Amino acid sequence: MGKPKVAFYWAASCGGCEIAVLDIGDRLPVLAEAADIIFWPCAMDVKYDDLRAMEDDFIDVCLFNGAIRNSENEEMAGLLRKKSKILVAYGSCAHEGCIPGLANLVSEEDILDRSYISAPSVENPGNVLPEVKTETPEGELELPELYDTVYTLDQVVDVDYYVPGCPPVADRTWEVLEAILDGTLPGKGNVVGAGSKIVCDECSLEKKETGISGFVRPHLLEPEPDRCLLEQGVYCAGIGTRSGCGALCPSVGMPCRGCYGAPPGVFDQGAKIVSALGSIIDSTDPDETDAIMSGIPCPAGLFYRFSLPHSILRRKITDGYED
Amino acid sequence: MFEPRIICFLCTWCAGAGADLAGTSRLEYTPNGVNIRFMCSGRIDPEHVLWAFGKGADGVLIGGCHPGDCHYMDGNYKTMARVALLSRLLDDFGINRARLRLEWISAAEGAKFASVMNDFTEKLRSLGPMKPATREMAR
Numbered sequence A: 001m002g003k004p005k006v007a008f009y010w011a012a013s014c015g016g017c018e019i020a021v022l023d024i025g026d027r028l029p030v031l032a033e034a035a036d037i038i039f040w041p042c043a044m045d046v047k048y049d050d051l052r053a054m055e056d057d058f059i060d061v062c063l064f065n066g067a068i069r070n071s072e073n074e075e076m077a078g079l080l081r082k083k084s085k086i087l088v089a090y091g092s093c094a095h096e097g098c099i100p101g102l103a104n105l106v107s108e109e110d111i112l113d114r115s116y117i118s119a120p121s122v123e124n125p126g127n128v129l130p131e132v133k134t135e136t137p138e139g140e141l142e143l144p145e146l147y148d149t150v151y152t153l154d155q156v157v158d159v160d161y162y163v164p165g166c167p168p169v170a171d172r173t174w175e176v177l178e179a180i181l182d183g184t185l186p187g188k189g190n191v192v193g194a195g196s197k198i199v200c201d202e203c204s205l206e207k208k209e210t211g212i213s214g215f216v217r218p219h220l221l222e223p224e225p226d227r228c229l230l231e232q233g234v235y236c237a238g239i240g241t242r243s244g245c246g247a248l249c250p251s252v253g254m255p256c257r258g259c260y261g262a263p264p265g266v267f268d269q270g271a272k273i274v275s276a277l278g279s280i281i282d283s284t285d286p287d288e289t290d291a292i293m294s295g296i297p298c299p300a301g302l303f304y305r306f307s308l309p310h311s312i313l314r315r316k317i318t319d320g321y322e323d
Numbered sequence B: 001m002f003e004p005r006i007i008c009f010l011c012t013w014c015a016g017a018g019a020d021l022a023g024t025s026r027l028e029y030t031p032n033g034v035n036i037r038f039m040c041s042g043r044i045d046p047e048h049v050l051w052a053f054g055k056g057a058d059g060v061l062i063g064g065c066h067p068g069d070c071h072y073m074d075g076n077y078k079t080m081a082r083v084a085l086l087s088r089l090l091d092d093f094g095i096n097r098a099r100l101r102l103e104w105i106s107a108a109e110g111a112k113f114a115s116v117m118n119d120f121t122e123k124l125r126s127l128g129p130m131k132p133a134t135r136e137m138a139r
């Protein structure tokens, strides 16, 4: 094989995954030397039509970041799938839905209302909302259609590999790029560029296996250094999150927020966090237990901060239905 | 009349044995439940409960040994804490937390199992069926 042809694309994402690729730093010229980067809207001048004109399977590997939340995202996912031999869900958004996926806790109507009408900084006297099609004197304008629900990449197209992380850390990204260049990727469907345990396993903070008798928000506590944050009552997602980042956050005194997603063998990250927290509560009294658990505000938002679209229930029941 | 579908996750030593006793004593109770036995209620993973709801169960019953009686010492205390948190999680998903019920039922309490099933079925009838999450999810 000649130089592999590589593409990068972003859908519903913040742009951090693009920076994460650049974060490989002085290894970037090595990549540019060893591969032909043929499509990368963030970094080069390319048009969607260039992509449409390619033969199917023309691209060897496409690193796709971002979730799917509008018709443009979905169309590009389909197009890049067709044009790529290997499609990689790169980063938490494409893998499990990530922060954009939290939109699944509200409805499309709520989102439009908040963004275009009710937010205090918005001035929109005519209550104008974006329309898919708009007539103007110059002709008809078209915008992508916003979906009610955010999807992961593999909920709309077939995906070959997953690289977790928000964003993936540079060394892990480089491992994956090297494996691509050397042709040593494992079998299809694998999570690559991550560990096979949980964050606690990589975290050097001391665990004394003491139970929790109350939760405290991180900004209200000056934590004892070198001691497991969770055991001090700070909610830490490390107990239900895949390893691979090297426990970056706890190593600087911040709890893990869960960005590497569900650990191996786990489908639903939030359920696993409920399970793990439930086993370390220091009470046998139902009322006291309930009071301790009430110290966690919005469990769904916290436990699925990075994986709601990939969860079992995927989204909140809306549609004006009161259960 | 609406017949709710109930998944009952029961520990084998107490609640499961209680359900057996209800049957062998020929007690009559609503036939809406499907029993799935675990060695201990502490082995019931929140994933199991969410899968049940995600696949269309109208209610989930978790049954374990009375506090202090778990055959694995503290499995049921873990269950209690998980259910407390899981109920809050269901609120966030727009699912009425009354659809998840935790009961301690001993091996001698066949009558309690029967009355819990009758009562839970009634409550779920008044709540009505679980709705498919949204028009989008149904596609």
Ligand code: SF4
Residues within 6 Å of the ligand: A199, A200, A201, A203, A204, A205, A207, A227, A228, A229, A230, A231, A236, A237, A238, A239, A247, A250, A255, A256
């Ligand atoms: S601080 Fe968090 S990641 Fe570290 S051991 Fe405690 S729970 Fe695990």
Ligand code: SF4
Residues within 6 Å of the ligand: A166, A199, A238, A241, A242, A245, A246, A247, A248, A249, A250, A255, A256, A257, A258, A259, A260, A261
């Ligand atoms: S510690 Fe947790 S939130 Fe921080 S980078 Fe690692 S997985 Fe992500």
Ligand code: FES
Residues within 6 Å of the ligand: B011, B012, B013, B014, B015, B039, B040, B041, B042, B063, B064, B065, B069, B070, B071, B072, B075, B076
């Ligand atoms: S064995 Fe019954 S709850 Fe543990």
